[in-house]
Amino acid sequence: MSEGGGTLAPTVRLRRQWLLVAACAAVGVALGWDALRELDMAIARRWVLPTTAVLGFELWFLTRHLDRNRTAEGRLCETLGPANAVTLVRGGLYAAVAGFVLVPPTPAVAWLPGVCYGAGAALDWIDGRIATTIGRETRLGATLDLAFDTLGFLVAPLVGVVWGRLPVWYLALSFARYAFKAARAGRRYRGRPVYDLPESRVRRPLAAGQMAFITLALLPVLPASMVHAAATLALAPSLAVFVRDYLVVSGRLRADEP
Structure with a gap:
């Protein structure tokens, strides 16, 4: 059956691929x-629960949005494709980072959160390039990309704060996206107009910069005091963009205004 088929077969195949993804996550x-058990059984026990919980959320999110595995023209794709596979690996790496929120920062595991998050951030650059190169850009891919970006910005700074590598106010970045979505939904609920958010030349570069900073913060290469001092400077531009975006969607600021 072709990828453009709209019958049950593509959905069945996608469901089977979801099962394969779930099996890979379990492995x-x-x-x-x-x-981790080879290092310390207590570390393994603390790590496994948050990791499994985040993976469970990611698998639920994937199955909820499988029907979005379509091109911009609405053509259903029968397979997840290599770009989505890379994105799912990125989600798995972020889930591994989340596991360290309950693990004390001992020398045995000090490098692991930063390495896992940095690898996931690098894959964020790769998956989009793959989709563009092979012509398999899908709505599912865009949905997963944004969701996993947001998830990574939640779990990695949380680990950084718990480990003392980031100041607590840096968590403002973790909740900024959720606050923006809640504020926009609140306007819709109250019947107020919500305007489209146009493309921006600064969102992706700022997000990439935050990913690089979080990776550096988690890696034990700089003193925590230096990271804390730099955190506010790194955080301010991204928060300013979230504020500006809300002013745009609420109609208080025109999209073409600075």
Whole structure:
């Protein structure tokens, strides 16, 4: 059957691929558990629960949005494709980072959150390039990309704060996206106009900069005092963009205004 088919077969195939993704996630958790158990059983026990919880959320999110595996023209794709596969690996890496929120920052694991998050951030650059190169840009891919970006900005700074690598106010970045969505939904609920958010030349570069900063913050290469001092400077531009975007969608600021 062609990818443009609108019958049940593509959905069945996608469901089977979801099961394969779930199986790979289970294998990943088992391998992570085994590796950490070799270091310290207590670390493995603390790591496995948050990691499994985040993976469970990601699998639920994937199955909820499988029907969005369509091109811009609405053509349903029967397979997840390599770009989405890379994005899902990125989600798995962010889930692994989340596991360290309950793990004390011992020398044995000090590098792991930063390495996992940095690898996921690098894959964020790769998955989009793959989709563009092979002509498989899908709505599902865009949805997963944004959701996993937001998730990464939540779990990685949280680990950084718990480990003392980031100041607590840096968590404002973690909740900015959720606050923006809640404020926009609140306007819709009250019957107030919500305007489209246009493309921006600064959102992606700022997001990439935040990913690089979070990676550097999590890696034990700079003193925590230096990271804390730089955190406010790194945070301010992204928060300013969230404020500006809300002013645009609420009609208080025209999209073409600075």
